Amino acid sequence: MVKQERAARTRDSLIRSAAEVFDQGGSSAPSLTLISSRAGVSNGALHFHFASKAALVDAVGESALVRLLAVANGARQPGQGQVQLLVDATHALAGALRADVVLRVGFALSGDASRAAGTDLRQHWRSWVERTVRQAEARGELRRGAGVREAVMAVVAVTMGFEVLGTRDAAWLSASTVAGFWQLLLPTLVSADVLAAIDADGSHGVRALYGVR
Structure with missing residues (x-):
């Protein structure tokens, strides 16, 4: 042992x-x-x-995936709606990308076109976002006419843009940047009554857990 x-x-x-x-x-x-x-x-x-080095690179990607799933699933809070979970998970991901070099490099490896196919963190993130948005739709959290496909595209494109830009400028991964995105998107995604209950800055639990400020 x-x-x-x-x-x-x-x-x-x-x-x-x-x-x-x-x-x-x-x-x-x-x-x-x-x-x-x-x-x-x-x-x-x-x-x-x-x-080999290739095996080590693959192991970094696999470890990063474990960390990504832990961040996304760890953002769940009791009694939380699916849209709030999505908001919280994006804040948690940004915080983890700032602090966790393995996760950060795992995403970079996913975008390396010269590398043989391996663990694709961006695809896993896209799948997680899509499941969460579809669950929000099933629970009636999305406003009438809000497109699931378009919502998924917006969240994935913007958060992965933050991930790439954040490698050079950490301000792209700040809580204020993430909150600003949600303040722009949420009114088009959810109804006014649902919007009133959502904290674009991230719920208290996720701010405490991931050090979001």
Whole structure:
């Protein structure tokens, strides 16, 4: 058990170190020696866990997906509507992208056209958004005439735009930027009575959980 725990910690450390190196210089140039050195382990230990750099890159993407799903599902609060969940999840995602290098690099890898197909975080995010919007529609939260397809397109396009732009300027991932988007979109998406109950700044629970300010 102790060996398994130590191996798991080493693997996690290598994934994080790889993400830090990729975040600074991309996934193609850095050497495995640099990654193992940053993790404080030998090259042999790295190769024990990952047969190649491609395998390590894939592991970063897979770890990022776990983190993405944890962020999205962790935004759920008791008694919360689906539209508020969507608002909260976008705030939580922006906060996590600012703080979590593995998640940030996972998204960057999804947009790397030179990389062989792997975990596509943007597609997973799109699927999660679509499920949530459809559940909002089924619960009567959307205003009459609001298109599910158009709502999904708007949320995914804008949040993924924030993700890309946020790699150069963290202001794109700020709570005020996310809230501004929702203040613009919500009146076209939900009825006035539903709108009155939604906090575009994110609910108190998600602000506390993810440090949204």
